[in-house]
Amino acid sequence: MRRTLTTGVYFSHTANNHSQSLDYKELCGYLQIVPEITKIWNSSENPPTDPEHFAEEIRKNNIERILIAGYRPGFIKPFFAKALQKAEKAAENIILADIFNGIPNGMPLNEWAKAKLICALSGIPFDISLLSEHNPAQSETLIIGGGIAGIQAALEIANSHHKVYLVEKTGTIGGHMAMFDKTFPTLDCAACILTPKMVEVSQHPYIELMSYSEVKSISGMPGNYRVEILKKARRVNVKTCTGCGTCAEKCPTSVKSEFDQGTSLRKAIYMPFPQAVPNKYLIDADSCRYVQTGKCGVCVKVCPVENCIDLDEKDQVVEVNAGNVIVATGFKPFEASRMEQYGYGKYPNVITSLEMERLVNAAGPTGGNIVLRSQDKKGNWIFDADSPQPKSLALIHCIGSRDENYNKYCSRVCCMYSLKLAHLIGEKIPEAEVFEYYIDMRAYGKGYEEFYKRIEEEGVHIIRGKTAKIDEKNNRLLLRTEDIENDRMLEQSVDMVVLAVGLEPGSDTDKISSMLGISRSDDGWFEESDALSNTNQTLSGGILLAGTCQGPKDIPDSVVQASAAASSVIQSIMQKGVPKSLASIPLEDIKQKAMELSAVNKD
């Protein structure tokens, strides 16, 4: 039997942006009932500064274990490890209770804190004490978002013979990965990995693909959600359209292509890209001349299939039932024009990394030819495959990431994709000089550091120092950077600059968060129920996260998380039960459960 350790509790009064404030006094009173607690520190001194003083008190009260409670308590863990060491106690006996993490809307903070404290004191992870509470589950699953994460999760679930509704808001599944040319670090062709999966989705008997659709509302309870899905009018019959493209040839309206990041033009009736799934045309109502003015209809006249195009089609709402929901809504790239010092939108040859992905792509606007932007007859800046190639390029890392003025977090993928782009540029224009300006090189994954070394050996100039500004001089771009490792200022002229933009939560994140009742962390990403041990579930029962909507990550990690979310779903279908939403479980039950579990542990 394990002996109970005498415990000291430290309340960390860290400032946080939570709307409710904690009544620490009441919590201290509440903890009096726990016999092993011999000391409670409830001081507003934060962070604590004098380990000697704490060591003294630890000795005096014979404390063997310390519980740090508050907002992100892990930050001050090293301090208490030191204090315990100084007091000659085992430094590993520190437990943390992050009181503010994951609190459902409307929950009284103090009650929530008590449940968390009891779980922590009992040594039971908070989400484990929830596990056995289940609602009966329906076997259908709703997946929101058809990027690589949504596709992966859909296939995993469907392959185990359970029905999946895959809702995608654009005209094709594939997401951002479909736009990439190659993947790091293996330089595999992204489309070669992705498109077979996309096709599999479209042909899978257990997957109902709803492209060009959005989740409108969700009601019911975990295990039995009723979902209203808005099917936006495609105005082209998916069943009869053969994808011949005659309509688009004749369509008089051109607008910038979303898929090509605006580097090329598409018609008002269009297929997002040649391998789109479904491989059918659709009409963009905002640019269609008929929808806007009531006069046109050229596409209807030229379409070889009868009654295939219905310009007057209306949006529909369909209703489905789902036991579990996987959110895989992805990210949006950082808006580079927000950082005025780099002149994105002002200088034509300052482009974002995603635009560069399209330029290098053989299916891109220039057929894979990297060219400088040039002006057409009307004076618009376009990418013309016959324009001159840039002879020198610079890639600037950390655009909008690791920056207190924009996003504080590291976007995780930019270092690696920049290295990859540097390599691809070298492949396409071998004589080009490529410069990379970075703050820290984060090549953290399997085979990534080796990839970095390889790119360095290929002759890319990799320079430590963040470029501070870009000016245009003699039609070239002048970059000012401190070359930190060589202790000098660099003023480098290049033809083209690629801004390695970071990842931001998608524009629908707010809407989805309130619709599904899932919380978001400080930086806007959806919050998982436990940052270490449960990264795909949320505290709302039956609602799971996959891919970058939970935080920036690369393709392998997105795929892994999608599979994990799918396995949670399959598990709940097999067990015929979905965890209840935390908000609906009485906190008393959680505390009871934690104590029961911990009693079992001790015996």
Added chain:
Amino acid sequence: MNRIDPDFKEKLKPFGVGNWAECFHCGNCTATCPLTDESHLFPRKGIRWLQMGLKKKISRNLDPWMCYYCGDCSETCPRDANPGELMMTLRRYLISVYDWTGISRLFYKNKIWELGFIVIFALLIVSAFFIFLPPDPAIISNPGAFINAQGGVMINSLSTGLGNEQFLRIIETGDLIMAITVGLLLISNIFNMWYKVILSDPDTRVPLFTYVKEFWRLIIHFAVQPKLSKCDDKKYWLGHFLLMSGYTIMFILIVGLLPKFQVENIYPWYHWQRILGYYATFGILLFLVNVFIRRIRKNDIKLQFSHGSDWLFIILLFLTTVTGILIHILRLNGNPLATYYIYVAHLAILVPMIMVEVPFSKWSHLAYRPFAIYFSALKKATAEKAMKTSLATAI
């Protein structure tokens, strides 16, 4: 050799604020600065040295003087580490390093010392006036005797038992004593700076000829601050120039040309004595009001973190200017008694202000900045010459 002083960060605290521990060395500040060049890479390197505790290196470095604080680096710093404010803090620190008397360090570390010094000095001046140059009792009984033909107060005749020439000579002597004291202190501090920066550097042996050749820089940078005009805000340069030129003119008028400035007559408004006085007052006041508003509003990053010494400087200068204007108005209005009292108050603020600010505090930058640029040019010229010689011998 550079010894590491682990407590240096703590020691620097009284001189300013900053989150320099936050810096992750991306180099954005150095690259965004319009004034960095090959020989002066700042502010990032300074932050590095500070984080490492290289006290000696910092105290012999001229980089902080090359910064004119436009604030671009602090605005775009991805870590909110406030590099611009660090440069400001290091300038305060360097002022205390150059000052061999240690008084400057005392003033920066403890406001009480500085304020106490000013109050005691002011009281000394006031009591000196009332003991040795008290107001003539006749001012009250017969104020008309102190009014000149133009209807203005005869400022040098207000003290009892002294002729106006005698009074002026006493004030002039006092002025000279003040100017010489301040001058000697400042010059000795510059000598100390020269010793630290040039003489104690074994790699820099500056030939006499170079001193002469580069001397023009000292004059130019003292007179018109071309580097400040390279900082993005041209209006700020103009404001600073008005302040500086106004202040210099005033200083020359009251120290060198007092018999021509503080005269019994009231000249017509277009007389050079009045025009110069008006220009100086306007220049100083315009800048002061502007800086007051911006320091209070804190909407300009470079004026967000006001150190006690910054406030003291503008408050003293403001009070001096206001009392100066009051003397002028009271004289024109023919009010001899009020003129006397305000005159005493004016000197009681002016003298301690110059005694504190010029050798020991913020104003010493009027000398340190141009000298830093001069010394930097000397070092650069010497290094270039050494490079040429070594190349020649190599060939």
